[in-house]
Amino acid sequence: xxxxxxxxDDFDIAQEMASLKQSGVGAIASFVGIVRDHADGPSLIAMTxxxxxxxxxxxxxxxxxxxxDRWPLADVTVIHRIGRLLPHENIVFVGTASAxxxxxxxxxxxxxxxxxxxxxxxxxxxxxxxxxxVDARDSDDTALEKWR
Amino acid sequence: xxxxxxxWMREHTGVSSEELVLPAEINTVGQLAEHLKAxxxxxxxxxxxxxxxxxxxxxxxxxxxxxxxxxxxxxxxxPVTGG
Numbered sequence: 001x002x003x004x005x006x007x008x009d010d011f012d013i014a015q016e017m018a019s020l021k022q023s024g025v026g027a028i029a030s031f032v033g034i035v036r037d038h039a040d041g042p043s044l045i046a047m048t049x050x051x052x053x054x055x056x057x058x059x060x061x062x063x064x065x066x067x068x069d070r071w072p073l074a075d076v077t078v079i080h081r082i083g084r085l086l087p088h089e090n091i092v093f094v095g096t097a098s099a100x101x102x103x104x105x106x107x108x109x110x111x112x113x114x115x116x117x118x119x120x121x122x123x124x125x126x127x128x129x130x131x132x133x134v135d136a137r138d139s140d141d142t143a144l145e146k147w148r
Numbered sequence: 149x150x151x152x153x154x155x156w157m158r159e160h161t162g163v164s165s166e167e168l169v170l171p172a173e174i175n176t177v178g179q180l181a182e183h184l185k186a187x188x189x190x191x192x193x194x195x196x197x198x199x200x201x202x203x204x205x206x207x208x209x210x211x212x213x214x215x216x217x218x219x220x221x222x223x224x225x226x227p228v229t230g231g
Contacts, residue, residue, distance in 0.1 A: 002207050019206055039200070049230065050154060050155055052152070052154060052204070052207070052223060052225065055204060055207035055208070055223070058207060058208070080230060080231075089186055089231070109208070112231060115230060115231050116228075116229075116230060116231035117228065118152065118228065119228060119230050119231070120204070120225060120228050120230075121228055121229065121230025121231070122154060122155035122225070122226065122228065122229050122230070123230070124155070124231045133155055133156045133226070133229075134229045135227075135229070136226070136227030136228065136229050140213070140231075
């Protein structure tokens with residue numbers, strides 16, 4: 001169930017919310033991740049996202065399947081951008097539709113936490129000092145503990 | 149078989165993917181990594197710390213002791229940083 005898109009193109013948040021609304025349920029929750037304008041200090045010029053085509057889509061689909069087993073969801077949308085993105089551009093959209101707000105909120109949070117630690121994307125930051133790959137954060141791994 | 153590398157590991161190996169005939173004595177991902185390290189200085193650097201490297205076999209997460217065969221696609225990559 002749900003929609004998974006990995007693309008270089010930007011997404012239209014209102015259009016995605018309207019699409020989730022088609023499920024006819026009473027609650028829609030969404031999360032949008034946006035490129036920051038600094039990289040732990042220096043100003044960020046751009047961020048480039050690389051991914052493992054094929055595995056990325058499978059991993060995100062399996063996260064959605066787990067979420068659907070856990071919460072009564074009517075629809076889910078996950079969009080993740082790749083390529084070179086500038087500060088303030090959208091990176092990721094997660095939207096969940098359910099009859100209950102708790103299920104919509106919690107499942108969107110769950111999907112983001114799992115996506116961050118298992119979907120094969122890698123960020124490279126460009127600053128005036130040059131380009132550097134972003135290190136994985138331990139805090140992303142500990143964020144998963146609340147769902148166990 | 150097909151070997152894939154991503155992010156900074158790809159920069160070290162100099163290739164995003166390469167074809168390899170799996171030697172008969174290699175049965176696991178960990179043994180394959182040891183074999184690949186001998187291919188170039190860049191491969192050696194990319195695969196120097198296997199504790200921090202993530203691996204996938206046929207686009208599913210795997211372990212260093214996962215079994216592999218010659219028609220598999222094996223990927224090596226750093227911990228993921230999407231979202």
